[in-house]
Amino acid sequence: MEITKVRLTEDNGLAVTVDKDMKSHGGSAGHEVLLSSQWLDELLSPNAPLELRYGREYWDGSEIKDKVRRIDYEAFMQDEGTAFWDVIRDIMRLGIVFLRNVPRDEESVSRIALRIANIQETFYGRTFDVRAKPNAENVAYTSGYLGLHQDLLYLEPVPFVQILHCIDNSCQGGESLFSDAERVGTMLDLLRRNPQYSFLQRLVEHTVPYGYARHGYRYGQNRPLLRPTGRNECEVYWSPPFQAEWREGYSAQEMADWVLGARIFEEAVNSPTSLYQTRMEPGDCVLFNNRRVLHGRTAFDLDGGGSRWLRGTYISKQDFLSKASYAPGSHVSSPRDARERTANDEKARQAALMATNTYKEMEAKARPDA
Numbered sequence: 001m002e003i004t005k006v007r008l009t010e011d012n013g014l015a016v017t018v019d020k021d022m023k024s025h026g027g028s029a030g031h032e033v034l035l036s037s038q039w040l041d042e043l044l045s046p047n048a049p050l051e052l053r054y055g056r057e058y059w060d061g062s063e064i065k066d067k068v069r070r071i072d073y074e075a076f077m078q079d080e081g082t083a084f085w086d087v088i089r090d091i092m093r094l095g096i097v098f099l100r101n102v103p104r105d106e107e108s109v110s111r112i113a114l115r116i117a118n119i120q121e122t123f124y125g126r127t128f129d130v131r132a133k134p135n136a137e138n139v140a141y142t143s144g145y146l147g148l149h150q151d152l153l154y155l156e157p158v159p160f161v162q163i164l165h166c167i168d169n170s171c172q173g174g175e176s177l178f179s180d181a182e183r184v185g186t187m188l189d190l191l192r193r194n195p196q197y198s199f200l201q202r203l204v205e206h207t208v209p210y211g212y213a214r215h216g217y218r219y220g221q222n223r224p225l226l227r228p229t230g231r232n233e234c235e236v237y238w239s240p241p242f243q244a245e246w247r248e249g250y251s252a253q254e255m256a257d258w259v260l261g262a263r264i265f266e267e268a269v270n271s272p273t274s275l276y277q278t279r280m281e282p283g284d285c286v287l288f289n290n291r292r293v294l295h296g297r298t299a300f301d302l303d304g305g306g307s308r309w310l311r312g313t314y315i316s317k318q319d320f321l322s323k324a325s326y327a328p329g330s331h332v333s334s335p336r337d338a339r340e341r342t343a344n345d346e347k348a349r350q351a352a353l354m355a356t357n358t359y360k361e362m363e364a365k366a367r368p369d370a
């Protein structure tokens with residue numbers, strides 16, 4: 001079978017004529033095979049995954065205040081509406097977005113999840129309630145301060161999107177905390193490449209045990225604090241409230257190095273510069289990337305009156321990306337554009353990260369003579 005003619009189509013795809021069809025297609029004189037520009041783009045750009053097509057914007061607390069959106073629930077739920085794709089894009093780009101005017105209904109959180117994809121059910125159930133209760137099985141279900149963390153690191157896969165719908169929040173306190181951990185992780189990864197700070201290597205090589213073993217359930221996974229992706233970005237695993245007992249035989253020096261690195265990370269994600277603190281009101285719902293953005297909350301006062309009740313659920317990464325891959329051209333760039341832009345932007349982005357105060361503070365703390 002040979003190509004006898006190739007021409008450009010109106011949509012910048014190709015029309016290829018072959019002399020003979022394959023046997024399975026009858027084997028007669030060939031016809032034109034149409035290859036769409038999108039198909040060709042994807043074929044020619046294997047290293048432009050969806051993440052690059054949406055673009056990633058790291059943020060600190062003041063940047064996210066300007067960028068974060070609160071999108072109307074009804075607009076989001078409408079079929080094929082722009083608001084729907086705005087939500088998907090913000091989750092991909094910023095890792096966080098809010099809905100407002102969400103109906104006060106126990107089913108709202110699953111409706112929101114199912115508008116995007118299917119739910120990732122866990123042993124907490126298809127959906128779960130976050131309320132202070134006696135004998136709480138985990139610290140999230142108390143009224144105490146809940147430090148920045150990711151949910152369910154002891155599961156595989158770790159849930160990707162977490163959705164929390166606020167039904168009541170009339171107590172004193174109970175404000176939500178968020179921090180862009182991938183921003184800090186990527187900076188620490190840059191610092192680590194400097195031989196002077198090689199102790200940070202421990203954050204990549206050490207694994208931390210996460211576990212849950214209560215009420216007839218037993219789960220466990222070991223995860224490093226930093227996992228470089230090989231694309232100049234660095235995944236992060238951080239969930240101190242749910243850490244299990246260390247069992248690996250690391251030396252005292254190795255442990256000391258890990259602790260120093262972990263402390264630098266912890267201070268950076270918790271610094272007032274990095275933190276985004278916001279109060280969720282009834283009818284608000286947050287959707288965030290649990291793999292990238294850490295969440296927590298301030299303590300609240302149950303005795304002073306009022307109540308606090310959130311309902312949550314999760315979506316897995318593959319299910320979320322499956323939906324996200326159908327974004328219209330208004331919301332993503334083509335694979336080719338994404339690849340070119342990324343190549344150009346990479347150096348600039350690294351330089352920008354290294355110029356931040358967060359980076360300089362981390363560097364100062366890492367310096368042995370500091």
Ligand SMILES: O=C(O)CCC(=O)C(=O)O
Pocket residue numbers: 130140146151175176295296297310312
């Ligand atoms: O109470 C909150 O605001 C957050 C609770 C929490 O971390 C969770 O449900 O995963």
Ligand SMILES: [Fe+2]
Pocket residue numbers: 140149150151295
């Ligand atoms: Fe949580």
